[in-house]
Amino acid sequence: MPTRLPPADFLLSEARFDREDSDDYDRQIAAGMRQFYPELSHWHDTALVAALGEYGENVEWSADFSIPQSRNEDLLGYLYACQVMPVYQFLHFEPKKLDEAWQHYDAGTSEAHALALFDRVPVLQSIFKTKGAMLEALNRLAI
Incomplete structure (x- = not known):
């Protein structure tokens, strides 16, 4: 892609x-x-x-x-x-994962995708502590 x-x-x-x-x-x-x-x-x-x-x-x-x-x-x-999609500021990713993120963005499922990433990516948990704190921070960063 x-x-x-x-x-x-x-x-x-x-x-x-x-x-x-x-x-x-x-x-x-x-x-x-x-x-x-x-x-x-x-x-x-x-x-x-x-x-x-x-x-x-x-x-x-x-x-x-x-x-x-x-x-x-x-x-x-x-x-x-x-x-x-500010969640990608906190990850190391390959282009295929960026493509996946754009698919979620286009489908309107970015928030669910970010919450799933919180469970899979330990650095997000260490930065934000809770899913709610992560969503709040990401909403402030988004355009």
């Missing part, structure tokens, strides 16, 4: 990423990202670097903080999914 990208009028938010002072290397990475991702041109340098690292850790299982040399549509798909 191809990567689901945000609609043209969708504004990807940097709100969940830290906005700290950036060093020279952060600025170089951010400049490289802005070259390939005009959709993220409004993001702070450190938010771009944090998003790149999170994507690497959660999707590719390895954070790569090198200056981007090409566009990776999967990064935009990941950021979009995390903004629309």
Whole structure:
């Protein structure tokens, strides 16, 4: 299944990423990202670097903080999914699981899916403690 990208009028938010002072290397990475991702041109340098690292850790299982040399549509798909379906901010997943999440989202069963993930993914239990707390937090994060 191809990567689901945000609609043209969708504004990807940097709100969940830290906005700290950036060093020279952060600025170089951010400049490289802005070259390939005009959709993220409004993001702070450190938010771009944090998003790149999170994507690497959660999707590719390895954070790569090198200056981007090409566009990776999967990064935009990941950021979009995390903004629309915030439970994926807390998981390591493979693309097939992201596809599964989009199927639940399209079918209107995202809440049930998130509750099932709470039972299967121990990190969610350690972060939120209860299913109710998780749903409350995720509703605050969703667009």
